[in-house]
Amino acid sequence: SSCCCSFEDYKRTTEWLLDQTNHRPKVAVICGSGLGLLADGAAHKQTFSYKDIPNFPVSTVPGHEGRLVFGTIEDTPCVFMQGHFHLYEGYSLCQVTFPIRIFKLMGVESVLVTNASGGICPDFKVGDIMIIKDHINLPGFAGQHPLCGPNDERFGIRFPCMSDAYSKDLRRLVLDVGSELGCSSFIREGVYCMVSGPNFETIAEARMLLILGCDSVGMSAVPEVTVAKHCGLRVLGLSLITNMVSLDYSREEKVNHEEVLQISKMRAEVLQKLVTTFICRYQQQSINNN
Numbered sequence: 195s196s197c198c199c200s201f202e203d204y205k206r207t208t209e210w211l212l213d214q215t216n217h218r219p220k221v222a223v224i225c226g227s228g229l230g231l232l233a234d235g236a237a238h239k240q241t242f243s244y245k246d247i248p249n250f251p252v253s254t255v256p257g258h259e260g261r262l263v264f265g266t267i268e269d270t271p272c273v274f275m276q277g278h279f280h281l282y283e284g285y286s287l288c289q290v291t292f293p294i295r296i297f298k299l300m301g302v303e304s305v306l307v308t309n310a311s312g313g314i315c316p317d318f319k320v321g322d323i324m325i326i327k328d329h330i331n332l333p334g335f336a337g338q339h340p341l342c343g344p345n346d347e348r349f350g351i352r353f354p355c356m357s358d359a360y361s362k363d364l365r366r367l368v369l370d371v372g373s374e375l376g377c378s379s380f381i382r383e384g385v386y387c388m389v390s391g392p393n394f395e396t397i398a399e400a401r402m403l404l405i406l407g408c409d410s411v412g413m414s415a416v417p418e419v420t421v422a423k424h425c426g427l428r429v430l431g432l433s434l435i436t437n438m439v440s441l442d443y444s445r446e447e448k449v450n451h452e453e454v455l456q457i458s459k460m461r462a463e464v465l466q467k468l469v470t471t472f473i474c475r476y477q478q479q480s481i482n483n484n
């Protein structure tokens with residue numbers, strides 16, 4: 195899975211966007227399944243359909259609007275991806291992570307990745323918000339990795355460190371904001387595991403993930419976070435637990451995407467409050483380096 199996008203491709207898209215908008219975002223928010231609403235709190239919005247942006251992939255999954263929204267949260271210039279891309283859609287990981295490098299070239303400093311995932315940790319409940327502390331890149335173990343192929347030093351080094359992929363400062367800040375908003379009872383921290391999907395886990399797979407130390411499982415985030423870390427962006431990851439993964443053969447519940455969307459729409463408002471307040475505090479504290 196070597197990279198299919200050249201530096202010129204990234205540059206062309208970046209220049210096109212810089213030409214079309216006066217917004218100069220500092221924070222990028224990636225909205226996961228059913229979480230497009232996170233952009234609603236922004237002012238001075240300017241929206242682009244993915245299909246109109248040169249080189250951009252388009253969204254093919256329900257719950258992903260396929261729009262790039264520029265706007266401000268208080269004084270912070272932001273860009274929101276309403277919908278992101280997945281390996282299971284047939285995209286290469288280079289396409290999946292294409293927007294991250296565009297954000298980098300536009301001057302973004304921090305990326306806030308959100309998504310929906312299934313709870314593995316038995317203490318979790320549906321509706322919990324898990325701050326991603328670390329991840330397991332399962333497709334990466336098998337060579338499905340966004341940084342495979344020639345390394346472009348203009349973005350980052352050949353062998354990036356991943357032990358600090360999720361900024362400690364940003365995690366602390368979102369925990370503080372969460373407790374200030376009275377959300378502490380449903381904010382968790384944990385390890386997110388990426389699988390390629392598109393099927394949900396078998397029970398044996400879910401049990402394996404539990405043994406491996408995963409707290410939740412989903413089909414996104416990890417490629418974007420990896421590419422963001424590679425090019426020096428700070429990362430915060432928030433995963434909404436939309437369902438509990440069956441670990442037990444006696445359980446009758448069967449997960450489906452409609453249920454995932456239903457829970458994320460139900461919790462989007464809370465998550466929006468958390469994200470917008472986080473961005474305000476982020477700006478106030480102007481955390482400059484990790």
Ligand SMILES: O=P(O)(O)O[C@H]1O[C@H](CO)[C@@H](O)[C@H]1O
Pocket residue numbers: 225226227255280308309310311391412413414415450451454
């Ligand atoms: O990770 P996001 O896109 O938020 O959504 C998660 O939910 C979808 C499955 O219901 C998959 O796309 C999975 O990755």
Ligand SMILES: Nc1nc2[nH]cnc2c(=O)[nH]1
Pocket residue numbers: 310311312313389391393394395411412413436437438439449454
């Ligand atoms: N792989 C996976 N992705 C999800 N996205 C939302 N819920 C789930 C889940 O249970 N498993």
